[in-house]
Amino acid sequence: MILFENVTKKYRGTAKPALEGIDLQVDRGEFVFIVGASGSGKSSCLRLILREDQPSAGKIHVLGQDLSKISSRKVPYFRRSLGTVFQDFRLLTNKTVYDNVAFTLQVIGKSRGFIQEAVPDTLEMVGLANKAKRFPHELSGGEQQRVAIARAIVNKPAILLADEPTGNLDPATSLGIMQLLRAINAAGTTVVMATHEATFVDIMQQRVVELSQGIVVRDEQRGGYGETASIPIADLSEAGAQVLRTSEAVVRAALQPDGTPVVAPDAAGAPAGAAAVPTMEEALAAKQAAVSRAAVDPAVPAPEPVEPPRREASVFEEPDPFGDDDLDDTRRADAPAKRRIPEFLEPRSPLDPLRMSETGNLAEHLGLNRTDDDEQTDVGPVR
Numbered sequence: 001m002i003l004f005e006n007v008t009k010k011y012r013g014t015a016k017p018a019l020e021g022i023d024l025q026v027d028r029g030e031f032v033f034i035v036g037a038s039g040s041g042k043s044s045c046l047r048l049i050l051r052e053d054q055p056s057a058g059k060i061h062v063l064g065q066d067l068s069k070i071s072s073r074k075v076p077y078f079r080r081s082l083g084t085v086f087q088d089f090r091l092l093t094n095k096t097v098y099d100n101v102a103f104t105l106q107v108i109g110k111s112r113g114f115i116q117e118a119v120p121d122t123l124e125m126v127g128l129a130n131k132a133k134r135f136p137h138e139l140s141g142g143e144q145q146r147v148a149i150a151r152a153i154v155n156k157p158a159i160l161l162a163d164e165p166t167g168n169l170d171p172a173t174s175l176g177i178m179q180l181l182r183a184i185n186a187a188g189t190t191v192v193m194a195t196h197e198a199t200f201v202d203i204m205q206q207r208v209v210e211l212s213q214g215i216v217v218r219d220e221q222r223g224g225y226g227e228t229a230s231i232p233i234a235d236l237s238e239a240g241a242q243v244l245r246t247s248e249a250v251v252r253a254a255l256q257p258d259g260t261p262v263v264a265p266d267a268a269g270a271p272a273g274a275a276a277v278p279t280m281e282e283a284l285a286a287k288q289a290a291v292s293r294a295a296v297d298p299a300v301p302a303p304e305p306v307e308p309p310r311r312e313a314s315v316f317e318e319p320d321p322f323g324d325d326d327l328d329d330t331r332r333a334d335a336p337a338k339r340r341i342p343e344f345l346e347p348r349s350p351l352d353p354l355r356m357s358e359t360g361n362l363a364e365h366l367g368l369n370r371t372d373d374d375e376q377t378d379v380g381p382v383r
């Protein structure tokens with residue numbers, strides 16, 4: 001789907017190449033994080049995939065096309081198969097939310113009927129159906145980024161390229177954006193995302209390609225952010241970190257795509273499915289029954305909340321995408337020490353999987369359907 005063969009990119013007037021000898025293959029349906037310190041070449045990589053720029057040496061194939069063979073005139077046609085999302089949203093400020101999304105389809109000549117169907121559907125998906133008539137300046141940062149995502153996916157691209165899409169957002173808002181990108185990937189779109197968000201990279205356990213000074217120094221399935229470009233989470237100021245109000249367990253549970261079957265963590269380390277563990281639906285049904293019994297019989301104690309369980313692989317993933325026993329404090333002595341989120345980041349109230357299961361569509365499931373008087377403040381990134 002994306003193939004880099006010994007790709008080097010040297011910008012004019014610079015002594016050192018921004019990218020050097022990159023070999024990279026991304027297959028259909030993958031979710032790939034590109035990480036690395038500032039200046040390591042992440043954006044250069046995405047620009048080359050988008051054919052905004054050409055390599056100084058080497059070959060790039062995207063969707064079966066040799067990018068060096070696409071004439072400048074044909075580049076806009078090639079880009080129709082790619083969606084792009086950037087840190088700074090890049091919305092048209094004089095157009096409404098609806099028109100921003102519709103514009104993408106208008107410029108590629110889609111019919112009015114198609115647009116009238118596709119735009120509301122996509123706004124619904126990102127939880128902005130009720131903001132179609134608003135202008136970008138009337139939206140929060142997270143909402144603006146969701147408009148940008150709607151615009152990027154409205155034409156159902158095969159590949160979504162995201163360059164630090166959460167870089168301007170606070171952690172809680174970033175979580176919503178990550179959930180959305182994860183759900184879009186689960187629906188079949190290949191996602192390549194450059195990011196500095198160590199927390200999400202560590203938690204999502206997807207493929208990680210790490211660049212350092214223009215060279216791929218790591219290409220790891222189910223990887224973490226790594227240490228080279230990371231600001232240790234322990235260095236976050238407490239005030240800044242309070243904004244997060246979340247924890248690994250909450251984020252893990254929240255990043256489960258809608259309807260994915262889940263299993264309880266298996267402390268004995270048995271393979272998924274080997275033990276008779278309840279599915280998420282069974283666990284919730286059991287909790288519901290217990291709630292009902294407690295309601296009619298005061299002698300019956302109210303049940304403990306259902307733990308957010310670990311999920312099984314979805315169709316596009318390696319098995320067990322969220323790793324093994326990270327929700328469990330007990331760890332094998334020989335296991336490498338992982339960065340943990342400190343206690344002050346714990347959520348004020350636990351995630352309620354029952355409530356999550358009762359909500360309807362994707363946007364509701366992801367908590368994206370907020371009312372006007374429910375605005376959140378974007379306070380800038382905490383990484």
Ligand SMILES: Nc1ncnc2c1ncn2[C@@H]1O[C@H](COP(=O)(O)OP(=O)(O)OP(=O)(O)O)[C@@H](O)[C@H]1O
Pocket residue numbers: 011012014017018036037038039040041042043044045
């Ligand atoms: N148009 C350009 N002209 C000259 N040098 C450039 C240009 N664009 C990028 N560079 C250089 O190429 C290198 C890689 O930059 P790039 O923007 O790809 O890094 P990055 O990993 O995306 O950084 P960041 O995380 O800060 O966005 C840097 O040294 C940068 O200064």
